[in-house]
Amino acid sequence: MSEPIIRCRGLSLWYGSFRALDRVSLDVKPGEILSLIGPSGCGKSTLIRCFNRMNDYPYVRIEGDLQVAGYDVTSRQTDALALRRDAGMVFQRPNPLPLSIRDNVLFGVRLHAPRTPRSVQDGLVENSLRAVMLWDQVKDRLDHDAETLSLEGRQKLCIARLLPLKPKVLLMDEPCSALDPDGIGAVEELMGSLRGAFTQVIVTHNMQQARRISDRCVFMLMGELVELGPTAQLFTKPVDERTARYIEGRYG
Numbered sequence: 001m002s003e004p005i006i007r008c009r010g011l012s013l014w015y016g017s018f019r020a021l022d023r024v025s026l027d028v029k030p031g032e033i034l035s036l037i038g039p040s041g042c043g044k045s046t047l048i049r050c051f052n053r054m055n056d057y058p059y060v061r062i063e064g065d066l067q068v069a070g071y072d073v074t075s076r077q078t079d080a081l082a083l084r085r086d087a088g089m090v091f092q093r094p095n096p097l098p099l100s101i102r103d104n105v106l107f108g109v110r111l112h113a114p115r116t117p118r119s120v121q122d123g124l125v126e127n128s129l130r131a132v133m134l135w136d137q138v139k140d141r142l143d144h145d146a147e148t149l150s151l152e153g154r155q156k157l158c159i160a161r162l163l164p165l166k167p168k169v170l171l172m173d174e175p176c177s178a179l180d181p182d183g184i185g186a187v188e189e190l191m192g193s194l195r196g197a198f199t200q201v202i203v204t205h206n207m208q209q210a211r212r213i214s215d216r217c218v219f220m221l222m223g224e225l226v227e228l229g230p231t232a233q234l235f236t237k238p239v240d241e242r243t244a245r246y247i248e249g250r251y252g
């Protein structure tokens, strides 16, 4: 058995006096795709944002133990920038920087390793764009503005720009919700191709998507982790009555 890459124990989070996470415990295995599902407001975004410490506001209080890619996330001593390099986040709306396609891919590298030689940079750009299945489409226009890409292309670029930093974990919060069906298919194919090379945690409100792409699935309700299991099992033989009701479409 390999060590979990994310280890979460008794994690609770309060926004002021509102408890958004209630003693969540789970392990994520290296290389797997884990989906977080549950009705709107159940705490999916809150949980995934904890994984690279994006809930670091004065009015937020966190209790419990959370280890991600070797970082003790809740410790004050932990370097949040280093954590976010190893556990990169992709959001709902593709948000490339107002720069060229090439400069988007290299942005993190220039920040963290400004002396990287041009030839190495070129290799990083090509490999990252190949990994997200965008290279053939953009190789002749790397200097074009990222905004000229389709929504799907921009979302792939947002994934590509994490890769030169060699992340271990990719965190994606509803990465397909702004895309049309073709774009969704393309990004799901991309996630499948990254399986094994990276650990992927994906929030989705689309149960069919969770079913198609994930190895294991978490069902959450009102800040609580109700059930975690292999995807096929969770959707066909859920253990908890509340999971059964949700996948039958009875709430949210």
Ligand SMILES: Nc1ncnc2c1ncn2[C@@H]1O[C@H](COP(=O)(O)OP(=O)(O)O)[C@@H](O)[C@H]1O
Pocket: 015, 018, 020, 038, 039, 040, 041, 042, 043, 044, 045, 046, 047
């Ligand atoms: N920054 C915030 N301040 C206060 N309450 C918040 C904040 N973000 C989320 N919440 C609340 O926490 C709960 C969980 O939200 P969220 O994690 O965004 O759910 P989900 O992603 O599953 O829709 C909701 O009730 C939401 O209103």
Ligand SMILES: [Mg+2]
Pocket: 044, 045, 046, 203
């Ligand atoms: Mg959300």
